[in-house]
Amino acid sequence: MIRYTLTRFGLLLLGLFVASVLIFTTLRVLPGDIAQLIAGTGSTPEQIAGIRERLGLNQPLPLQYLDWIGGVFRGDLGSSLLTGKSVVSELAEKSEVTVPLGILSLIIAVVISVPLGVLSAMRRGRADGTALSVGAQTLAAVPVVWAGMMLVVVFAVWLGWLPAQGFPRAGWSDPWAAFRALLLPALTIGIVEGAMLLRFVRSATLQAVGQDFVRTAAAKGLTRNSALLRHGLPVVGLSIITVLGLQVAGIIVGAVVIEELFSLPGIGRMLVTDVGARDLPKVQGELLALTGFVLIVGFVVDLVHRILDPRQREAA
Amino acid sequence: MLRRTVLAASALLAASALVLTACSGGAAPTPTTTGKPDPDASVAIRLVLEPGNLDIRETAGAALDQILVDNIYQGLVARTPQQEIVPALASDWTVSPDGLTYTFTLREDVTFHDGQELTPQDVVWSLTTRKNTPEWRDSSRLANVTSIAADGQDIVLTLSEPDSSLLWNLTGRAGLVLKEGDDVDYKTKANGTGPFILDSWRQGDSITFSRNDSYWGEPAQVAEIVFDYIPDNQAALNAALAGEVDVVTGFDANLKEQIEGSGDFQLVLGQSTDKGVLAFNQTSGPLSDKRVRQAIRQAIDHDAFVEALASGETLYGPIPALDPGHEDLSDVAPYDPEAAQALLEEAGVEDLQLTLTIPNFYATTIPQILVSDLNEVGITLKVESVDFSTWLNDVYINKDYDLSFVLHTEARDFENWANPDYYFTYDNPKVQELFAQSLAATDEAEAAGLLAKAARIVSEDAAGDWLYSGASVVAVGTNITGMPSINVNERLNLAEIAKSNG
Numbered sequence: 017m018i019r020y021t022l023t024r025f026g027l028l029l030l031g032l033f034v035a036s037v038l039i040f041t042t043l044r045v046l047p048g049d050i051a052q053l054i055a056g057t058g059s060t061p062e063q064i065a066g067i068r069e070r071l072g073l074n075q076p077l078p079l080q081y082l083d084w085i086g087g088v089f090r091g092d093l094g095s096s097l098l099t100g101k102s103v104v105s106e107l108a109e110k111s112e113v114t115v116p117l118g119i120l121s122l123i124i125a126v127v128i129s130v131p132l133g134v135l136s137a138m139r140r141g142r143a144d145g146t147a148l149s150v151g152a153q154t155l156a157a158v159p160v161v162w163a164g165m166m167l168v169v170v171f172a173v174w175l176g177w178l179p180a181q182g183f184p185r186a187g188w189s190d191p192w193a194a195f196r197a198l199l200l201p202a203l204t205i206g207i208v209e210g211a212m213l214l215r216f217v218r219s220a221t222l223q224a225v226g227q228d229f230v231r232t233a234a235a236k237g238l239t240r241n242s243a244l245l246r247h248g249l250p251v252v253g254l255s256i257i258t259v260l261g262l263q264v265a266g267i268i269v270g271a272v273v274i275e276e277l278f279s280l281p282g283i284g285r286m287l288v289t290d291v292g293a294r295d296l297p298k299v300q301g302e303l304l305a306l307t308g309f310v311l312i313v314g315f316v317v318d319l320v321h322r323i324l325d326p327r328q329r330e331a332a
Numbered sequence: 333m334l335r336r337t338v339l340a341a342s343a344l345l346a347a348s349a350l351v352l353t354a355c356s357g358g359a360a361p362t363p364t365t366t367g368k369p370d371p372d373a374s375v376a377i378r379l380v381l382e383p384g385n386l387d388i389r390e391t392a393g394a395a396l397d398q399i400l401v402d403n404i405y406q407g408l409v410a411r412t413p414q415q416e417i418v419p420a421l422a423s424d425w426t427v428s429p430d431g432l433t434y435t436f437t438l439r440e441d442v443t444f445h446d447g448q449e450l451t452p453q454d455v456v457w458s459l460t461t462r463k464n465t466p467e468w469r470d471s472s473r474l475a476n477v478t479s480i481a482a483d484g485q486d487i488v489l490t491l492s493e494p495d496s497s498l499l500w501n502l503t504g505r506a507g508l509v510l511k512e513g514d515d516v517d518y519k520t521k522a523n524g525t526g527p528f529i530l531d532s533w534r535q536g537d538s539i540t541f542s543r544n545d546s547y548w549g550e551p552a553q554v555a556e557i558v559f560d561y562i563p564d565n566q567a568a569l570n571a572a573l574a575g576e577v578d579v580v581t582g583f584d585a586n587l588k589e590q591i592e593g594s595g596d597f598q599l600v601l602g603q604s605t606d607k608g609v610l611a612f613n614q615t616s617g618p619l620s621d622k623r624v625r626q627a628i629r630q631a632i633d634h635d636a637f638v639e640a641l642a643s644g645e646t647l648y649g650p651i652p653a654l655d656p657g658h659e660d661l662s663d664v665a666p667y668d669p670e671a672a673q674a675l676l677e678e679a680g681v682e683d684l685q686l687t688l689t690i691p692n693f694y695a696t697t698i699p700q701i702l703v704s705d706l707n708e709v710g711i712t713l714k715v716e717s718v719d720f721s722t723w724l725n726d727v728y729i730n731k732d733y734d735l736s737f738v739l740h741t742e743a744r745d746f747e748n749w750a751n752p753d754y755y756f757t758y759d760n761p762k763v764q765e766l767f768a769q770s771l772a773a774t775d776e777a778e779a780a781g782l783l784a785k786a787a788r789i790v791s792e793d794a795a796g797d798w799l800y801s802g803a804s805v806v807a808v809g810t811n812i813t814g815m816p817s818i819n820v821n822e823r824l825n826l827a828e829i830a831k832s833n834g
Contacts, residue, residue, distance in 0.1 A: 048721030053384070056392020057728060058470075058742075064729075066467045067390075098385040099519050099535070110536070165566065172574045180570035181562060185534060279562045279571075281537035289536060293384045294721045 021319060028315045035307045036088070039300050040081050049073060050097050050294040071097050084300065093301030098293060103301035106286065113183055113282035114275070117198050117205075118267050124206025125213050125263065130256065133217025134249070138241055140222065149218060155211035160270055164204040164277045171200060181279040201278045205270040209263060213256075220255040224248030254325055261317030265310045367811060367832030374556035375812065375831050377824075378568045380582035382561040385519040386533065388508060389468045394741050394822050397505065399559060402825040403541060404445075405524035407507030408436045408455065408487065409499055413602075413818035413825065415654055415743065417499050421450070421509055421525060422487070431494030431774035436487040442548045444511050445522070445529045452482035457512040459489070462505075470506040473497075494772050496779040500744060527552045527827050537561065541826075553814070553830040572597060572807060578831060580807040581820050585642035597807040601643050602817030605652045605743040606802030608637065608698070611727075611736040612795070615757045618681050619734065625794035627675035628735075629665035631709040632702065637800040640697040647801035649791040654819065655744050656776070657783025664791045672709045685712045686734040689727050692717045698737060698799065728755045739802060741821050746783055749790045758795040762786075 051068040052059075068074055075083075087094055093103035132148055139145030155163075172180035178200050184193040224230055225244055233243035272284035279285075283302060290298045383395040388405055402410060408422035419425070422436035442450040463474040476498070479490040491498070501507065509525065516523040522530040527549065528541035541557040560577055562568045565584045571577045573594055580591070588599045612619045612628070619625060634646045645653075649661035676684070686706075690699055699715040706713045713735070718726070727733045736755070740748075750767035752759035763786045770782035790796075804820040814828035 046721070048719075048723075048725035052724045052729060053721055054391050055467075056469075057724075057740075059392065060466075060472075061729075063466055070467075098391075100517070101520070106535075168567075168570050173570055176574065180574040180576060181567050182560060182571070182576060183537060185532075185538065185540070185558075277564065277567060279537070279560070279564075279567060281534055285536050289382070292719055292721065295384070 017322070020322065024315055024318055028311055031311045032304075032308055035311070036085060036300075036304055037081075039303045039307070040084065043296050043300055044077060046291075046294065048294055050296070053294055054098075084297070088304065093305065094297035096290075096295055096298045098295050098298075103298050106298065107283065107302065107305055110281060110283045110286050112187060113198070113280050114271055114284060116194075117202055117271055117274075117280070117282060118264070120198055120202035121205035121209060121267050121270065122260070122263070124202055125210035125267075126256075126260070128207065128210035129213035129217050133214040134221050134252070136214070137218045137221035137225070138244065149215075152211045152214040152218075155207060156215060158208060158211075160204060160208050160273050161277055163208055164201070164274060167200050167204055168278075181277075183280050183282075197280070201274045201280060204277075205267060205274055209266055209270065212266075213259065213263065216259050217252065217256060220252045221248065224251050227251065254321060257324070258317055258321055261313050264313045268306055268310065369553050369813070369830035370833050371553065371555065373554045373831035373833075374558060375554050375579065375826075375829060376558045376560055376577040377579040378562050378571065378577045378581060379559050380561070380563060382536070382539075386522055386530070387518045388505065388522070389462075389465075389510070389518060392469060397822060398820075398824050399539065399541075400522065400524075401504070401508065402526060402823060402827070403528045403557075404522050404526045404530055405508045405510070406526050407502050407504075407509055408438070409502050409507065410825075411500070411503040411823070413816045413820075413823070415819075417503060420503075421455070425499075429774075431496075432491045434489040434491070434498065436489075438482075438485045438487055439548060440485060442525055443546055444514075444525055445544060446511075446516070448511050448514075448523075450509070450511075450525055452485060452487060454512045455487050455509050456480050456482050458509045459507070462508075468505075470501065470504060473501040473504075473506040494774050496771055496773050496776065497744065528557065531556070550827070552827060554826075557826055557829070578809040578812050579815055581804070581824070583805045583807050585803070585805045588642070591807045596810055598810060600804075600806050600808055600815075600817050602804035602806065602820065603652075603654050604644075604802050604804045604819045604821060605654050605741065605745075606644075606804075606821060607647060607650070607652055607740045608799035608802060609738055609740050609756075610702075610797040610799055611733075611738070611756050612797075613731060613733050613735070613757050614795070615731070617734075618679070618684055619686075621679050621681070622794055623675045623679040624681055624684070625797075626665065627672040627679070627709065628706065628711070629672075629794050629797045630668045630675070631672040631711070632705045632797060632799070633667050634799060635667070636701050636705075637698065640701065641695070641800065641802070643803040643805050644800045645803075647798040649787045649798060650746055650749050650796070651783065651787045652801045655746075656780035657746065657770075657787055659784050659788070661788060661791045664788070665794070665797070669705075669708050676709060676711075683710065683712070685714065687714045687716055688735040688737060689716045689718060689723060689733045690737045691720045691723045693720070694737065694739065702737075702799075731755050731757060737799070741802075743819065743822060746787065749795060750786070756796055758790070758793070760789065760793060760795070763789050 051064050051071060051073060054067050055064045084094060095102045136145045136148035168180050171178045179197050183197045184190055188194045225248060227248065230243050230248045233247045234240050271282060272287060275282040275285040276288060287302050381395040383393060385391055386396065386400065388396055388400050406420045408420060409417050410420035411417055421439055421442060423439050425434060425436040427434050438452050438455060444450060459474065459480045462468050462471055463477060465471055476491045476493055476495045477489050478492045481488050511523060514523055520533060527544050527547045529544050531540040531542040533539045538561060539559045543552045543555050545551060562571060565587065568580050569587055569591055572580050572591055585601065591597045592599055612625050614620050614625065638644050638646055646662065648664055651658045688699060688702060703713045703715065727736045747767065748754045748756055749758055750764045766782050766786035770779045773779040773782060804817060806817060806820055808815050811832045813830045816825055
């Protein structure tokens, strides 16, 4: 187990390093730079050169990379070329929106998908099971943006229960208002992600039904459903944990879209704005933090899976 | 498992490489209201484009001028929405008959938001530093000024030659007055003399102004203004219908019925200096032939743009109706696909293939109309939709394009057609000479006449095409008064906005 953990950890570090190089180099391929954007239309080449010089954009690329990665090891992700604010503090501020949004979305997705997925598997072949399955298939194919707009029209414009967009300026000092602001966006991500998860839960459950130990339990006198619930579900649970790890990346991508749609001041919207503004120190800091988070979640999921699954534990 | 998470992580990377928000034009005026203005009111205004930072000295972009000039920062003179020049920090001014000496009388008892006093030396320092610092915006607009001096409360500007655009330039960035030696962090804070104080900036969300209670002029009629940055028009409509904003600028006139349906908003169309410019790279290739450019202009049905946007008007030359020197030039390039085809034949051009480079925040209807109109006369148009940084790099800086579309919002920007180095790549010495003469004219009417003459030549040369002149499209809450309606994209002076509870 220790060897396994160390190997996985080594791979995690390697993944982070590769990600940092990829992030740094791909961003340098983008045409245009921030000096041009600051100078804007009506500028002269001399003006742009002056700004570029002052921002340190003239340094050789390897030097810029070492500068950046050296800072990362000290916990310093650099600072914005536009506002001078540190990337770490900006990330901390914006995560007040994005982290609760992600957690809420994940909860909604799980609450929808697990019971309904198991139900639809147990009811396979019957009308309600088929209806659930077809419904999930349809929902999973719905674009997040469209789902969000429909929810806004119903709950914000028609019923007036929830805000249509934005986040309270007072932030979490008014927890109820902040929660209300996140509910529709989280529902939007949660329903679409949940529908995808539901299909997974259903097929994992169906697979479990066919397993030898479930059949054996049934042969020993349990009904098919209680055999499944008692012996099959732990296996399904394991698979769900694995998929949830992947789902986190999906939720982050969803947050980028949804924060734009709902004008939420979160990490996703900040990222889109910063890419547009070519504020590269900020973009690479944000991307490294996000990819790092996804990689770490993957690492943790692998370990948890290992610990929970007795078959894998023994194999180790 | 690890491989899958790496994949997921790189998918995230790829997703974030997609980009950018939207922008468009906007403005709004003053419907009637019955209630009394509430001096404690907070007004929420939807804007489209958020500034990257607030550095009014250096950072380009109408997003800064729109909210910061007039409301926070002021100059000696200001301009009204109708584009008239009026006193601001100077109570009065005189111009010598030879047009070489401008004398401004600075108001007394003006303070900056942090309490510091405005002195004549602050004005001299601001203008001098602007002139001498090329990185500051519009620094070159003070090029003709040879000396800036204070004499008591009088500020005297001496010019090397007459400059009919000087006063106008002083109403913009070039003329803004800052406190000498101020240590404010201009990127995220502000310290000006205007009727509003920058209260907070929640990046990615909103900017809040509060009333300046020690303002030298009439104090603002609302306690607070919140600018909500909502890029998407549908989201802005939802916010308005849910009662979250009082004013929606940069709106889509096609959504008029939806927003007015609630009875709480009125859609207002104001004039603007927004010009939808189709630029031709005429340095080489088929587009260097005037007949080909003229053919493209005549192949385009300009009325279709006005119809598709449900706002604005047609424009057939470089000067919009709000600016001096405007005249109707529709006779120069009437819609006539047959004439266009004949011109192409005459020029010996067949199967012409062109690429249009367009920033991705403009409505897709614009390239769609162009593609179909040009297809009619046998020109194949490929559309390359790019983010604004890419446009700046490829088109603006490197001039690597065939056709380009951008909405030029700046007022009085004819100078770009007289600058052969500008991305328009138009070089006609006659136009440059007429423009120089218009600058040197000491009489306004004479200056405008010279500009009109130059503009006609630019249009006759088919130096570019002007697809439409945009309108400021603003939805104003029925309980709001004093909301400007003209050219709101460029300047949004909120000194008179008021909100009633009724």
